[in-house]
Amino acid sequence: MSAANEQTYTLGDIVARFGGELLGDAQVRVSQVASLEKAQACHISFFTAGRFQKQLDATAAGAVIVGADARDATSKPRIVSSNPYAYFAKVSALLNPPPVIEAGIHATAQVGEGAMVAPTASIGPFVSIAQGAKIGARAVLGAGCVVGEDTEIGADTRLYPRVVIYHQCVIGERVIIHAGAVIGADGFGLARENGRWLKIPQIGRVVIGDDVEIGANTTIDRGALEDTVIEEGVKLDNQIQVAHNVRIGAHSAMAGCVGIAGSARIGRNCTVGGAGMILGHLQIADNVSVSSGTLITKSITKAGSYTSAMPFSSHEQWLRNAAHLRHLDSMAEKIRALEKKINEQERKQS
């Protein structure tokens, strides 16, 4: 956990700022968020599910954020919220403001001809900004970032170290991109001729909306002809692969190791669990939730939750069952044959 903050807030301050119902001493002062188990008197924790009641009873936290149905689950000073987890997020953001970063271009950074860097932006050591690129106000580029020709990066966007953005891409405002991400590499566009692959130039861009977050070592390829588009508010975890021409609708979120194949269109407010895969050229409706480890092989036109995970078992049990997976068709055929015979016998007997 990070060092104790110097800035502290009373519960009264917090409720004045974020709303919610305060029960107990408004003068209790907190400096950090913590889990129920680890919290001390200077911490505010949160409680959502009944199964943590024991931890709630034992907590040393100075205060707790609880849901409406748990308003009486503790006698501790508490803030009752209809969405305690979101409330907790806001309190934590208040107690953990991003570090103040000095504006300016590090002496070692290389800025190309005609590139425009806002005076309030912070450009770290060993950063390369190619000609024609534009870096917005208060943007932060960590050590070793590379920004290609004519790429634009919006205000208040933060690139952690070693992010690479190829040429002609557009990154919105308040975007966060974690270390090692690569935005705008060539899509996997190939044509086959005489047993060899011909490369198809990838002349589209990547366009990323405002308030997007992109995880470490995630890759988003530029479009083949048109653009790859990540709409506003999308959240992508680490090691996600987004192929060329994909569009991900606003406020969708995807966990680690997800892959989205070329030209897939994902709706708004979708979620994809870890290692979920969506094949190329599919259309996924708004509000679709894809389970972890699930491979989506057809378009989905209806909101809802979709799964294809094969259940695991002990290896011995799996050995007994898995062989049958290759013979389901003959199993179904045997059942049909049995049904036929039984029906014949019934006819004879009647």
Added chain:
Amino acid sequence: MSAANEQTYTLGDIVARFGGELLGDAQVRVSQVASLEKAQACHISFFTAGRFQKQLDATAAGAVIVGADARDATSKPRIVSSNPYAYFAKVSALLNPPPVIEAGIHATAQVGEGAMVAPTASIGPFVSIAQGAKIGARAVLGAGCVVGEDTEIGADTRLYPRVVIYHQCVIGERVIIHAGAVIGADGFGLARENGRWLKIPQIGRVVIGDDVEIGANTTIDRGALEDTVIEEGVKLDNQIQVAHNVRIGAHSAMAGCVGIAGSARIGRNCTVGGAGMILGHLQIADNVSVSSGTLITKSITKAGSYTSAMPFSSHEQWLRNAAHLRHLDSMAEKIRALEKKINEQERKQS
């Protein structure tokens, strides 16, 4: 889409260069490729499948590349080709030549003792080239690339920013490696003794043939004793993991998120769909196609297409079906028992 090109070509120029049958005005001049929907008069588009007939009818493209079976699908000026997608690739490459990059070693680059950099090569800012490395003619190393000791990089090869190639590797000519790729890291070689893992030094190399393309953040490990080999013309998408001692045959292509485990041998002209996985020490014949999301657990000796994907369904339907996957063996046993009983009854009745 990238800025309009200044260089334009007539359809006559194009057919003179690449062949095909020209129908319509040879003087029509195009400056860029585009999709049927987005094309304007200065664009050439392409049409392959009947399901895009509506887009073809509505297109504003100045010209279209079509297959032999679609020679009359439009009255627009058109080029008829037996392989329209490959033809399109060539036209796009003509209209989108790679940017001219200035030769020379950037002032910030570090070049080790005894390293040889061709005078026509272009070495970007913050590049590290270790001693004994050799960089071929017209090779381009983007910002922040790292080339290990005694590694050789062939002529006309392009490394995008932040590629790392470890020591003693060999990269062919006209190879493209995208940002963040790591070539030649240690394979995962461990021996177990007394509950601890001993590291086995990885003393092989990575050897990459000519005309290979490697995607962003892809990793190819060096061999344990001998070499990991990627033969000529292989195309690897982003975030692929190639383990030690693997050999991938010429002109094979693999989509994003594929994993190839140690010592697997993949044939020539194979394809692996996104997130396909091939286990260690397997042999895969030439011309094998592995579907997306498929796990190959045994060697494949026969050309063809192979699949193991579990079909997805709504989560509710999945819940009803998935439980049975753990009981297929008893289901098969029940069917056998039924068959036995029915046969007995038939015997009695006859």
Added chain:
Amino acid sequence: MSAANEQTYTLGDIVARFGGELLGDAQVRVSQVASLEKAQACHISFFTAGRFQKQLDATAAGAVIVGADARDATSKPRIVSSNPYAYFAKVSALLNPPPVIEAGIHATAQVGEGAMVAPTASIGPFVSIAQGAKIGARAVLGAGCVVGEDTEIGADTRLYPRVVIYHQCVIGERVIIHAGAVIGADGFGLARENGRWLKIPQIGRVVIGDDVEIGANTTIDRGALEDTVIEEGVKLDNQIQVAHNVRIGAHSAMAGCVGIAGSARIGRNCTVGGAGMILGHLQIADNVSVSSGTLITKSITKAGSYTSAMPFSSHEQWLRNAAHLRHLDSMAEKIRALEKKINEQERKQS
């Protein structure tokens, strides 16, 4: 294979150092390890399994390491060991010592205020070390590494080029981290409110024990409130994703492309095969082995081997079988109906 070593050892030297039983000429001198096929007289090879008997018979190796059950499988000079593969690892480490790297801070490296770098450490070109960081004795930081504020790196730890470690993390001694790995990026912590995602500050750290190895482009996220912990001796291959709050027990090993979701607790001495996935908040006991491509969706309380892989088949065969996977429930229902009818018929007949 790397260039011949100048340093050579007799079999007598080797047995004196590592034990084992020497059969044959103790004066045989070897300079490198090699496979049975490629070995020459100056090489020592190893033999474990009977299926390589032909290669053993044909080998030109000067000496061979063999298991106790193979002590008479060859008449070559040989060392008999109860764990020949581990023995081989030790001999290879003896013959392939890590390169000696010069201590000192490269002229281009940036070291922040208050950072402490041991005088015996080696800091490569274009490295950024933020303020308050501590780099231990004989640590090696390759080109372009980035070390965040207050992060500590233990003695004898080696970071290959372009490793990024965020702020306040702790890396043990003798750790190896391969190129492109990202340690300490924000976990994927989000709360939903009014259709938008609120970011939850990730205020935990990553704490990595001694003797851990981490593969290329692997990512390990910092904890949300508490720490993500990788215990001593853990070995992680390339492109593994470890989410926030995960704990991986000592001496566990995971192959490439594995994903461990948030707050999962993995026991000691576990192994996870390539592309294995473990969902969030699960507890995995000690000594659990998860097969390649397996998705673990529930906690595992018992040591053993677990699998969920769907067997692959030719695409045509798969098409015939896969459809039934969506109808297993009705298949089970049909079997129940048949059983009922047969039992009724039996009753009638008796």
